[in-house]
Structure formats: structure tokens, C-alpha cells
Amino acid sequence: MTPVLELKDAAVRYRGTAADVVADVSLAVEAGESLALVGESGAGKTTLLRLLLGLARPTAGAVRFDGAGLNPRDREQMRRFRRSVQCVFQDPYSSLDPSRRVGAIVAEPLRSLGLDSRSTAAPKVAAALERVGLQADAVDRYPHEFSGGQRQRIAIARATVCDPRVLLADEPVSALDVTTRVKVVDLLAELKQERGLTLVMVSHDLSVVASLCERTAVLERGRVVEQGATSQVLGEPGHPYTRRLIESVPRLPV
């Protein structure tokens, strides 16, 4: 089966710097197999996510979408791509436009992809908000009226309103309190289950990764040091860096 998204020997080097920030990265996102990118600050997780989102282009290697090279100049391909691949960011305070009502925010992908008019978008927006557990009257309110967890739900509603196949999420729960975090993890698990959504998640939180992703790739200084089934990578880590990450997770006293 052709992977939905694929990185092939991808490297990124920022202008004016001597070294690649990520190098030789090959990853495949298959439908129904959620993938976690794990690593610490500066490991290149967000750079990889930018590649997968088509926001950055690799300086070497390739990004493929449905088997074809991703080309930002190909408007027809980009339209299909944006419809299939949506994203949720870490900070629910900066990722929602404070001056727009929630209804308009959530409808944005439908409008900008030319899928719907204002009137045909409304029922889809209502359904998306309901799926993430928000009341229907949320459409008339502004982001500041919601808590961090609720805002992240709004961001998830916006990302899923056009029925994408893949949801790219950059640390989607790390800004949230632990009780809220559990609820948002449950919501993402539900969307995977019920809507067949495939997650690609960047996270440094291994317990969240273990809760949501079937596959894990571990990044250290821009290179993938280990990848495979999450149970394998986190259960029997082969690389010393992975072992160190797992041992560092603070645990509750038993």
C-alpha cells in the first residue's frame, strides 16, 4: 500500500548554517498507523513536521504525498493535500484568531478549500464541534471565553471539519493540565477509532505517545536513531538514547 505521507532520505539545512538540522530521515505514514516523532528540544521534530505539512522543503531527499512528490507550485495537488492533511499546534492560545468567532474559525478550512459556502458549512461546523464535545452555542463565542483544554478542542474541530485522513499534531497536549490532558488524549483516540484518522504526533511525552500511536520514531540531533512499533521501541528500546528518555520519565511512587 502506498503511504499517505512519506519522507525519503530527507535533509534540511537552514540558510547560512554549516550543518543539516535533520539528515537522512526516512519515514512512512500508512493509513491507520499513527506515528509519533519523539525527541528532545532541538532534535528536529518540528522541522520534520514542517516538511510533512509542506511548509518547508527538504534541501535533499523528498516528501511524498500519496506516492507523488509534494510540489507547493502544483495547486491542484496542494488542494488535495490540504484537504487530506490538517494540523493542530501546541499552544491553544496563539493558534486561534482572537478576533474571530469560533464558528468562523472552525469553518475556515471549508471556506479556504472552496468546499463550502457560509450556509453549507454551518452544519459541518456544528457536527465538528459536537464531535469534540463542545456545545452548539460555541459558534457565536470568541476564543478568550474558553479554557485551554476547550481551545484545543476548537483547534481539533477546525482540523477535522473537512474530514482529513491525516492529522499532524505538534505537542497537542503538553500545554494542558493533567486532567485536561487525559480528556484530550481520549478525544484523539476516539477520532482515530471512529473517523479512521491517522495521527502524526510530535511529542516529548512518552506516555501520551504510548496512548495514541502505533509506531514511534526517535530523533536525536536531527537523525532517526530508532523506529518501529511503539511497543517495541518503548518496551524494548534498542538505542541508548531511547533508554535514557524512558528512564527520565518521572513516575508516581507505587
Next chain:
Amino acid sequence: MTLLDVRGLTVRTDDGRILVDDLSFTVAGGERLGLIGESGSGKSLTTLAVLGLLPDGMTSSGSVELAGTQMVGAAERSLTGVRGRDAAVVFQEPLTALDPLMRLGRQIAEPLARRTGLTGKHLRGAVHQALEQVRLPEPDRIARAFAHEVSGGQRQRVALAMALACEPRLLIADEPTTALDVSVQAEMLELIDGLVREREMAVLFVSHDLAVVSRVTDRVLVMKDGRAVEQGVVHDIVRAPRETYTRALVASARKLESALDLRSAP
């Protein structure tokens, strides 16, 4: 001996909203207390009130006695001696806690000079030692660097060195590892634990993460909406939480953790 005695502490905004409500707790010399709660629970405001550092528009009432000095309603001038000497603080975000325009060595030298009266070569030696204590590699390079030139974990070590430079009797740590990567966090917790033990320093450790708190403190006070929900020995509270809110908090933490255990099973 009681080092910090908080009785009926209440923090109000000028428009009358109550953010910390009738909070009471004590920290004895050398004892470690964790304040745990979610965003908006009032845990950080409590630490600011303890130091007499509440922002404009907020007032505290009740009683906060820090090493015998009443902090509530005291004149700013009488508090400057208390801060640093009796209690020093490490904040969550080291980038905002450090002066971006001053070399790190000078930032540590200031409190050191004030306490010890050292100057010149001797002061430089003490700075070097302070940086070594928090296990920073190449202390001389770091002393010459600016905050943006070192990593987040190194910045937080510098902030810790600054707080320890005054040899306070109480170290207040407000989410000191939240902005750090998990392996850096583990090192930092171990470092705080060790340094505080050597100095028999008391600790008030603020965090939203029960597992992190349990690494450093013996007792914990759980806060919600400005009130104390429950307090006791960390291990007891984690094993057998009495209040509904604490139970939810522990259950959430356990649930995330169990995902890791399932995957780790052979």
C-alpha cells in the same frame, strides 16, 4: 522550628475576586513541601505572596511569617533583606528570570558579593565555584556568556546557582523543570534534591505534576481554586487520596503512566 508559617492567607484582586482563599500551612527548617494544583489553582500566587511580590492590583491578608518576619502588609524596604537571605526563588522560565543584557557570571556575582563582601579575584573564584556546584560544564565559559547563548537546562542551573548564592534557608521553586526536556528535568530534580540535602535547606516546590513533586518533597498540599483541598505525606496522598479532586488528579496521572507500562510489558 517553623521557618515559614502561613495562616489564613487570602489574595484578592482590587475588584474583589478571591484568588487564594484562607490558606494555611507551615514549613519547618529543612522540610520540603510541595504545592500541587492545576492552572489557576493559586499555587504560584501563594509563592509570590510569601515573598511579598504580588503584582499590582492584588492584595494579601492573613499572616505569612517567614523566619519571624511578617510579610503581609510589610513595607517594601523591610522585605529586601528577607528575600535572598531567608528565601530565594527559582521560576519556571529561566529566560525571563535572567537579565538578557548582563553576562551570567555578573548576575551570580551580585548576590554573592552582597552576602560575602568578596571582590575581584576572590569574587570571581566564588562565581566559578557556584557554577561548578550546579554541575555546569566549563563554568568559566558560562560565566562570560549571555543568557541566550546557553541551553534552557543550563539557564535553569544558572538561576538555581543565583538562588543558592545567598544561602537561603528556604528555596522556593516554582515549576522549575516544566520548561525543560524530560532527561534535563530528571538531572535538574536530582541536582535540587542533592544540593538542598547538603545544605539542610527547606523547599517549597510548586508544580502541576505529582510525579515531579514526589521526586523532591516529603509532604504535599493539593490546591484547587485557591483553596487547600488536602495535605499530607506524598506517598499517602498518591496511594490513598481522600478528596474527590485529589483522586481525579492521581487517576489522571496514573492513567497516562499506565499507557507506558502496557507498552513496556514484554
